[in-house]
Amino acid sequence: MRGQRSLLLGPARLCLRLLLLLGYRRRCPPLLRGLVQRWRYGQVCLRSLLYNSFGGSDTAVDAAFEPVYWLVDNVIRWFGVVFVVLVIVLTGSIVAIAYLCVLPLILRTYSVPRLCWHFVYSHWNLVLIVFHYYQAITTPPGYPPQGRNDIATVSICKKCIYPKPARTHHCSICNRCVLKMDHHCPWLNNCVGHYNHRYFFSFCFFMTLGCVYCSYGSWDLFREAYAAIETYHQTPPPPFSFRERVTHKCLVYLWFLCSSVALALGALTVWHAVLISRGETSIERHINKKERRRLQAKGRVFRNPYNYGCLDNWKVFLGVDTGRHWLTRVLLPSSHLPHGNGMSWEPPPWVTAHSASVMAV
Ligand SMILES: [Zn+2]
Numbered sequence: 579m580r581g582q583r584s585l586l587l588g589p590a591r592l593c594l595r596l597l598l599l600l601g602y603r604r605r606c607p608p609l610l611r612g613l614v615q616r617w618r619y620g621q622v623c624l625r626s627l628l629y630n631s632f633g634g635s636d637t638a639v640d641a642a643f644e645p646v647y648w649l650v651d652n653v654i655r656w657f658g659v660v661f662v663v664l665v666i667v668l669t670g671s672i673v674a675i676a677y678l679c680v681l682p683l684i685l686r687t688y689s690v691p692r693l694c695w696h697f698v699y700s701h702w703n704l705v706l707i708v709f710h711y712y713q714a715i716t717t718p719p720g721y722p723p724q725g726r727n728d729i730a731t732v733s734i735c736k737k738c739i740y741p742k743p744a745r746t747h748h749c750s751i752c753n754r755c756v757l758k759m760d761h762h763c764p765w766l767n768n769c770v771g772h773y774n775h776r777y778f779f780s781f782c783f784f785m786t787l788g789c790v791y792c793s794y795g796s797w798d799l800f801r802e803a804y805a806a807i808e809t810y811h812q813t814p815p816p817p818f819s820f821r822e823r824v825t826h827k828c829l830v831y832l833w834f835l836c837s838s839v840a841l842a843l844g845a846l847t848v849w850h851a852v853l854i855s856r857g858e859t860s861i862e863r864h865i866n867k868k869e870r871r872r873l874q875a876k877g878r879v880f881r882n883p884y885n886y887g888c889l890d891n892w893k894v895f896l897g898v899d900t901g902r903h904w905l906t907r908v909l910l911p912s913s914h915l916p917h918g919n920g921m922s923w924e925p926p927p928w929v930t931a932h933s934a935s936v937m938a939v
Protein backbone atom coordinates (compact mmCIF):
# COMPACT_ATOMS: atom_id res chain seq x y z
CA MET A 579 0.00 0.00 0.00
CA ARG A 580 2.87 2.26 0.96
CA GLY A 581 4.64 1.29 -2.29
CA GLN A 582 1.59 2.28 -4.37
CA ARG A 583 1.28 5.61 -2.58
CA SER A 584 4.92 6.46 -3.10
CA LEU A 585 4.53 5.40 -6.76
CA LEU A 586 1.80 8.01 -7.24
CA LEU A 587 3.23 10.69 -5.01
CA GLY A 588 6.80 10.40 -6.32
CA PRO A 589 6.25 11.90 -9.82
CA ALA A 590 3.93 14.62 -8.41
CA ARG A 591 6.52 15.61 -5.85
CA LEU A 592 9.27 15.64 -8.49
CA CYS A 593 7.22 17.91 -10.80
CA LEU A 594 6.48 20.34 -8.00
CA ARG A 595 10.11 20.47 -6.94
CA LEU A 596 11.06 21.21 -10.53
CA LEU A 597 8.43 23.94 -10.76
CA LEU A 598 9.57 25.29 -7.42
CA LEU A 599 13.17 25.40 -8.56
CA LEU A 600 12.29 27.07 -11.86
CA GLY A 601 9.74 29.40 -10.27
CA TYR A 602 12.04 30.75 -7.60
CA ARG A 603 14.91 31.26 -9.99
CA ARG A 604 12.70 33.28 -12.35
CA ARG A 605 10.96 35.24 -9.62
CA CYS A 606 8.11 32.77 -8.99
CA PRO A 607 4.67 34.08 -9.98
CA PRO A 608 2.14 34.41 -7.07
CA LEU A 609 -0.17 31.74 -8.52
CA LEU A 610 2.58 29.10 -8.57
CA ARG A 611 3.81 30.13 -5.11
CA GLY A 612 0.26 29.72 -3.76
CA LEU A 613 0.04 26.28 -5.38
CA VAL A 614 3.30 25.20 -3.76
CA GLN A 615 2.19 26.47 -0.35
CA ARG A 616 -1.10 24.61 -0.63
CA TRP A 617 0.74 21.43 -1.60
CA ARG A 618 2.98 21.71 1.48
CA TYR A 619 -0.01 22.49 3.69
CA GLY A 620 -1.83 19.44 2.29
CA GLN A 621 1.19 17.27 3.00
CA VAL A 622 1.31 18.40 6.65
CA CYS A 623 -2.43 17.81 7.02
CA LEU A 624 -2.22 14.30 5.53
CA ARG A 625 0.74 13.32 7.72
CA SER A 626 -0.93 14.62 10.89
CA LEU A 627 -4.13 12.71 10.06
CA LEU A 628 -2.31 9.44 9.36
CA TYR A 629 0.07 9.72 12.32
CA ASN A 630 -0.54 7.13 15.05
CA SER A 631 2.03 6.30 17.71
CA PHE A 632 0.29 2.91 18.27
CA GLY A 633 0.49 2.00 14.57
CA GLY A 634 2.45 -1.10 13.64
CA SER A 635 2.21 -4.52 12.03
CA ASP A 636 -0.31 -5.68 14.70
CA THR A 637 -2.60 -2.77 13.90
CA ALA A 638 -2.33 -3.52 10.18
CA VAL A 639 -3.17 -7.24 10.72
CA ASP A 640 -6.07 -6.28 13.03
CA ALA A 641 -7.39 -3.86 10.43
CA ALA A 642 -7.08 -6.49 7.67
CA PHE A 643 -8.99 -9.08 9.74
CA GLU A 644 -11.63 -6.60 10.93
CA PRO A 645 -14.28 -7.88 8.43
CA VAL A 646 -13.70 -11.48 9.62
CA TYR A 647 -14.05 -10.46 13.31
CA TRP A 648 -17.18 -8.49 12.42
CA LEU A 649 -18.71 -11.51 10.66
CA VAL A 650 -17.90 -13.95 13.51
CA ASP A 651 -19.19 -11.52 16.17
CA ASN A 652 -22.43 -10.96 14.28
CA VAL A 653 -22.99 -14.66 13.61
CA ILE A 654 -22.51 -15.44 17.33
CA ARG A 655 -24.73 -12.48 18.30
CA TRP A 656 -27.58 -13.47 15.99
CA PHE A 657 -27.28 -17.23 16.55
CA GLY A 658 -27.22 -16.74 20.34
CA VAL A 659 -31.01 -17.00 20.49
CA VAL A 660 -30.92 -20.19 18.37
CA PHE A 661 -28.41 -21.78 20.77
CA VAL A 662 -30.56 -20.89 23.80
CA VAL A 663 -33.66 -22.38 22.12
CA LEU A 664 -31.59 -25.50 21.28
CA VAL A 665 -30.54 -25.95 24.94
CA ILE A 666 -34.16 -25.60 26.10
CA VAL A 667 -35.53 -27.96 23.41
CA LEU A 668 -32.87 -30.67 23.99
CA THR A 669 -33.22 -30.50 27.79
CA GLY A 670 -37.00 -30.52 27.46
CA SER A 671 -36.86 -33.58 25.17
CA ILE A 672 -34.80 -35.52 27.73
CA VAL A 673 -37.22 -34.61 30.54
CA ALA A 674 -40.19 -35.60 28.35
CA ILE A 675 -38.59 -38.98 27.50
CA ALA A 676 -37.83 -39.56 31.20
CA TYR A 677 -41.48 -38.99 32.12
CA LEU A 678 -43.16 -40.65 29.13
CA CYS A 679 -40.84 -43.58 28.36
CA VAL A 680 -38.56 -44.29 31.34
CA LEU A 681 -40.99 -43.72 34.21
CA PRO A 682 -43.61 -46.30 33.05
CA LEU A 683 -40.81 -48.89 32.67
CA ILE A 684 -39.19 -48.33 36.07
CA LEU A 685 -42.55 -48.13 37.87
CA ARG A 686 -43.06 -51.80 37.00
CA THR A 687 -39.55 -52.99 37.94
CA TYR A 688 -38.02 -50.77 40.68
CA SER A 689 -38.63 -51.17 44.44
CA VAL A 690 -40.37 -48.31 46.31
CA PRO A 691 -37.22 -47.01 48.16
CA ARG A 692 -35.27 -47.04 44.87
CA LEU A 693 -38.09 -45.22 43.11
CA CYS A 694 -38.21 -42.60 45.92
CA TRP A 695 -34.46 -42.00 45.68
CA HIS A 696 -34.60 -41.55 41.89
CA PHE A 697 -37.63 -39.29 42.18
CA VAL A 698 -36.00 -36.99 44.78
CA TYR A 699 -32.56 -36.89 43.15
CA SER A 700 -33.75 -36.34 39.57
CA HIS A 701 -36.10 -33.50 40.55
CA TRP A 702 -33.48 -31.81 42.76
CA ASN A 703 -31.02 -31.98 39.85
CA LEU A 704 -33.59 -30.72 37.35
CA VAL A 705 -34.59 -27.75 39.56
CA LEU A 706 -30.92 -26.72 39.93
CA ILE A 707 -30.30 -26.99 36.17
CA VAL A 708 -33.36 -24.90 35.29
CA PHE A 709 -32.69 -22.32 38.03
CA HIS A 710 -29.02 -21.79 37.17
CA TYR A 711 -29.63 -21.67 33.44
CA TYR A 712 -32.42 -19.15 33.83
CA GLN A 713 -30.26 -17.00 36.12
CA ALA A 714 -27.20 -17.29 33.84
CA ILE A 715 -29.08 -16.06 30.75
CA THR A 716 -31.08 -13.32 32.49
CA THR A 717 -28.47 -11.89 34.92
CA PRO A 718 -26.31 -9.15 33.35
CA PRO A 719 -22.60 -9.93 33.88
CA GLY A 720 -21.92 -6.43 35.27
CA TYR A 721 -20.63 -3.35 33.45
CA PRO A 722 -18.31 -0.60 34.68
CA PRO A 723 -20.15 2.68 35.32
CA GLN A 724 -19.45 5.29 32.65
CA GLY A 725 -18.67 8.89 33.45
CA ARG A 726 -17.58 8.29 37.05
CA ASN A 727 -14.15 9.43 38.22
CA ASP A 728 -14.11 7.82 41.67
CA ILE A 729 -13.52 4.18 40.60
CA ALA A 730 -10.09 2.55 40.66
CA THR A 731 -9.20 1.90 37.03
CA VAL A 732 -6.11 0.39 35.51
CA SER A 733 -6.40 1.18 31.81
CA ILE A 734 -8.57 2.70 29.11
CA CYS A 735 -10.71 0.53 26.81
CA LYS A 736 -9.63 1.20 23.22
CA LYS A 737 -13.16 0.47 21.94
CA CYS A 738 -15.35 2.22 24.53
CA ILE A 739 -12.77 4.97 25.31
CA TYR A 740 -13.72 4.62 28.99
CA PRO A 741 -11.59 3.69 32.02
CA LYS A 742 -11.44 -0.04 32.80
CA PRO A 743 -11.29 -1.38 36.38
CA ALA A 744 -9.02 -4.37 37.15
CA ARG A 745 -10.24 -7.70 35.64
CA THR A 746 -12.57 -5.85 33.23
CA HIS A 747 -12.35 -6.72 29.54
CA HIS A 748 -14.12 -5.62 26.40
CA CYS A 749 -16.56 -8.06 24.76
CA SER A 750 -16.68 -7.49 21.02
CA ILE A 751 -19.99 -9.40 20.74
CA CYS A 752 -21.81 -7.42 23.47
CA ASN A 753 -19.82 -4.38 22.29
CA ARG A 754 -19.12 -3.15 25.81
CA CYS A 755 -16.78 -3.68 28.74
CA VAL A 756 -17.68 -6.47 31.18
CA LEU A 757 -16.63 -6.71 34.84
CA LYS A 758 -14.42 -9.74 35.60
CA MET A 759 -15.15 -11.05 32.13
CA ASP A 760 -14.62 -14.78 31.68
CA HIS A 761 -15.91 -15.30 28.13
CA HIS A 762 -18.92 -14.70 25.90
CA CYS A 763 -21.04 -17.85 25.96
CA PRO A 764 -23.20 -18.46 22.86
CA TRP A 765 -25.17 -21.16 24.74
CA LEU A 766 -26.31 -18.46 27.19
CA ASN A 767 -26.41 -15.66 24.60
CA ASN A 768 -24.75 -13.63 27.34
CA CYS A 769 -21.34 -12.71 28.63
CA VAL A 770 -20.05 -14.59 31.66
CA GLY A 771 -18.82 -11.99 34.11
CA HIS A 772 -18.78 -10.92 37.74
CA TYR A 773 -22.50 -11.27 38.50
CA ASN A 774 -23.35 -14.46 36.57
CA HIS A 775 -20.11 -16.46 36.68
CA ARG A 776 -21.41 -18.62 39.56
CA TYR A 777 -24.68 -19.31 37.73
CA PHE A 778 -22.77 -20.33 34.60
CA PHE A 779 -20.47 -22.72 36.46
CA SER A 780 -23.29 -24.19 38.58
CA PHE A 781 -25.35 -24.76 35.44
CA CYS A 782 -22.41 -26.58 33.77
CA PHE A 783 -21.79 -28.64 36.91
CA PHE A 784 -25.41 -29.69 37.54
CA MET A 785 -26.05 -30.30 33.84
CA THR A 786 -23.01 -32.61 33.70
CA LEU A 787 -24.22 -34.35 36.86
CA GLY A 788 -27.69 -34.77 35.33
CA CYS A 789 -26.29 -36.15 32.06
CA VAL A 790 -24.03 -38.62 33.89
CA TYR A 791 -27.02 -39.68 36.03
CA CYS A 792 -29.23 -40.17 32.94
CA SER A 793 -26.66 -42.07 30.86
CA TYR A 794 -25.55 -44.26 33.80
CA GLY A 795 -29.10 -44.87 35.04
CA SER A 796 -30.47 -45.73 31.59
CA TRP A 797 -27.58 -48.00 30.54
CA ASP A 798 -29.56 -51.25 30.92
CA LEU A 799 -32.64 -49.79 29.22
CA PHE A 800 -30.43 -48.48 26.39
CA ARG A 801 -28.85 -51.88 25.81
CA GLU A 802 -32.24 -53.59 25.68
CA ALA A 803 -33.64 -50.92 23.35
CA TYR A 804 -30.58 -51.07 21.08
CA ALA A 805 -30.79 -54.88 20.89
CA ALA A 806 -34.52 -54.61 20.10
CA ILE A 807 -33.91 -52.11 17.27
CA GLU A 808 -31.38 -54.48 15.71
CA THR A 809 -34.09 -57.15 15.40
CA TYR A 810 -36.51 -54.86 13.49
CA HIS A 811 -35.33 -56.13 10.08
CA GLN A 812 -35.50 -59.82 10.89
CA THR A 813 -37.98 -62.12 9.20
CA PRO A 814 -40.53 -62.63 10.59
CA PRO A 815 -40.48 -59.09 12.15
CA PRO A 816 -40.66 -59.00 15.97
CA PRO A 817 -44.13 -58.23 17.38
CA PHE A 818 -43.33 -54.74 18.76
CA SER A 819 -46.15 -52.22 18.92
CA PHE A 820 -45.76 -48.67 17.60
CA ARG A 821 -45.42 -47.31 21.18
CA GLU A 822 -42.67 -49.86 21.96
CA ARG A 823 -40.76 -48.93 18.82
CA VAL A 824 -40.95 -45.22 19.67
CA THR A 825 -39.80 -46.00 23.24
CA HIS A 826 -36.77 -47.93 21.93
CA LYS A 827 -35.70 -45.05 19.68
CA CYS A 828 -36.26 -42.47 22.42
CA LEU A 829 -34.12 -44.48 24.87
CA VAL A 830 -31.26 -44.72 22.37
CA TYR A 831 -31.53 -40.95 21.67
CA LEU A 832 -31.55 -40.20 25.43
CA TRP A 833 -28.47 -42.28 26.09
CA PHE A 834 -26.44 -40.93 23.16
CA LEU A 835 -27.34 -37.29 23.83
CA CYS A 836 -26.69 -37.50 27.58
CA SER A 837 -23.37 -39.35 27.14
CA SER A 838 -22.10 -36.87 24.54
CA VAL A 839 -23.11 -33.83 26.62
CA ALA A 840 -21.67 -35.43 29.78
CA LEU A 841 -18.29 -35.85 28.03
CA ALA A 842 -18.14 -32.42 26.35
CA LEU A 843 -19.66 -30.37 29.16
CA GLY A 844 -17.81 -32.45 31.77
CA ALA A 845 -14.47 -31.50 30.19
CA LEU A 846 -15.52 -27.81 30.13
CA THR A 847 -16.66 -27.98 33.76
CA VAL A 848 -13.38 -29.56 34.88
CA TRP A 849 -11.45 -26.85 33.03
CA HIS A 850 -13.44 -24.08 34.70
CA ALA A 851 -13.07 -25.82 38.08
CA VAL A 852 -9.27 -25.75 37.62
CA LEU A 853 -9.41 -22.02 36.77
CA ILE A 854 -11.61 -21.25 39.80
CA SER A 855 -9.25 -23.23 42.05
CA ARG A 856 -6.41 -20.97 40.80
CA GLY A 857 -8.44 -17.76 41.17
CA GLU A 858 -8.32 -17.03 37.43
CA THR A 859 -10.82 -16.35 34.67
CA SER A 860 -10.41 -17.80 31.15
CA ILE A 861 -8.99 -14.48 29.90
CA GLU A 862 -6.67 -14.08 32.89
CA ARG A 863 -5.36 -17.60 32.25
CA HIS A 864 -3.78 -16.39 28.99
CA ILE A 865 -2.60 -13.08 30.47
CA ASN A 866 -1.09 -14.77 33.53
CA LYS A 867 0.60 -17.42 31.39
CA LYS A 868 2.35 -14.71 29.37
CA GLU A 869 3.25 -12.78 32.51
CA ARG A 870 4.59 -15.95 34.19
CA ARG A 871 6.90 -16.63 31.21
CA ARG A 872 8.04 -12.99 31.04
CA LEU A 873 8.96 -12.91 34.73
CA GLN A 874 10.53 -16.39 34.58
CA ALA A 875 12.89 -15.13 31.88
CA LYS A 876 13.98 -12.42 34.32
CA GLY A 877 14.41 -14.97 37.12
CA ARG A 878 11.36 -13.71 39.02
CA VAL A 879 8.21 -15.52 40.19
CA PHE A 880 4.75 -14.50 39.08
CA ARG A 881 2.07 -14.33 41.76
CA ASN A 882 -1.64 -14.05 40.92
CA PRO A 883 -3.06 -11.40 43.29
CA TYR A 884 -6.57 -12.91 43.12
CA ASN A 885 -5.46 -16.36 44.24
CA TYR A 886 -6.32 -16.83 47.93
CA GLY A 887 -5.65 -20.58 48.05
CA CYS A 888 -7.80 -23.36 46.55
CA LEU A 889 -10.50 -23.64 49.26
CA ASP A 890 -10.82 -19.89 49.83
CA ASN A 891 -11.03 -19.32 46.07
CA TRP A 892 -14.03 -21.66 45.96
CA LYS A 893 -15.62 -20.05 49.02
CA VAL A 894 -15.23 -16.57 47.52
CA PHE A 895 -16.52 -17.76 44.15
CA LEU A 896 -19.57 -19.55 45.58
CA GLY A 897 -20.25 -16.88 48.23
CA VAL A 898 -19.84 -19.35 51.10
CA ASP A 899 -19.21 -17.37 54.29
CA THR A 900 -20.38 -19.94 56.86
CA GLY A 901 -20.59 -23.74 56.89
CA ARG A 902 -24.40 -23.62 56.46
CA HIS A 903 -23.97 -21.79 53.15
CA TRP A 904 -22.64 -24.99 51.49
CA LEU A 905 -26.21 -26.29 51.78
CA THR A 906 -28.25 -23.12 51.35
CA ARG A 907 -26.13 -21.41 48.68
CA VAL A 908 -24.56 -24.30 46.77
CA LEU A 909 -26.80 -27.36 47.00
CA LEU A 910 -30.04 -25.37 46.90
CA PRO A 911 -31.06 -22.60 44.47
CA SER A 912 -29.79 -19.27 45.77
CA SER A 913 -29.68 -15.85 44.12
CA HIS A 914 -27.18 -14.23 46.52
CA LEU A 915 -24.82 -11.65 45.03
CA PRO A 916 -21.07 -12.31 44.66
CA HIS A 917 -18.51 -10.69 46.92
CA GLY A 918 -17.59 -7.13 45.95
CA ASN A 919 -18.81 -4.83 43.23
CA GLY A 920 -16.55 -6.19 40.47
CA MET A 921 -14.42 -3.03 40.41
CA SER A 922 -12.28 -3.25 43.55
CA TRP A 923 -10.95 -6.63 44.60
CA GLU A 924 -10.68 -6.65 48.36
CA PRO A 925 -11.40 -10.24 49.49
CA PRO A 926 -13.77 -11.03 52.41
CA PRO A 927 -12.18 -10.56 55.88
CA TRP A 928 -11.93 -14.30 56.56
CA VAL A 929 -9.52 -14.78 53.62
CA THR A 930 -6.03 -15.20 55.04
CA ALA A 931 -3.73 -15.61 52.01
CA HIS A 932 -4.14 -12.24 50.41
CA SER A 933 -1.67 -10.21 48.39
CA ALA A 934 -1.88 -6.50 49.14
CA SER A 935 -0.73 -5.44 45.69
CA VAL A 936 -3.34 -5.82 43.02
CA MET A 937 -1.84 -6.19 39.57
CA ALA A 938 -3.41 -4.66 36.53
CA VAL A 939 -4.60 -7.44 34.27
ZN1 LIG B 1 -14.86 -1.56 26.26
Ligand SMILES: [Zn+2]
Pocket residue numbers: 749750751752753761762763768769770
Ligand atom coordinates in the same frame (compact mmCIF):
# COMPACT_ATOMS: atom_id res chain seq x y z
ZN1 LIG C 1 -20.34 -10.61 25.53
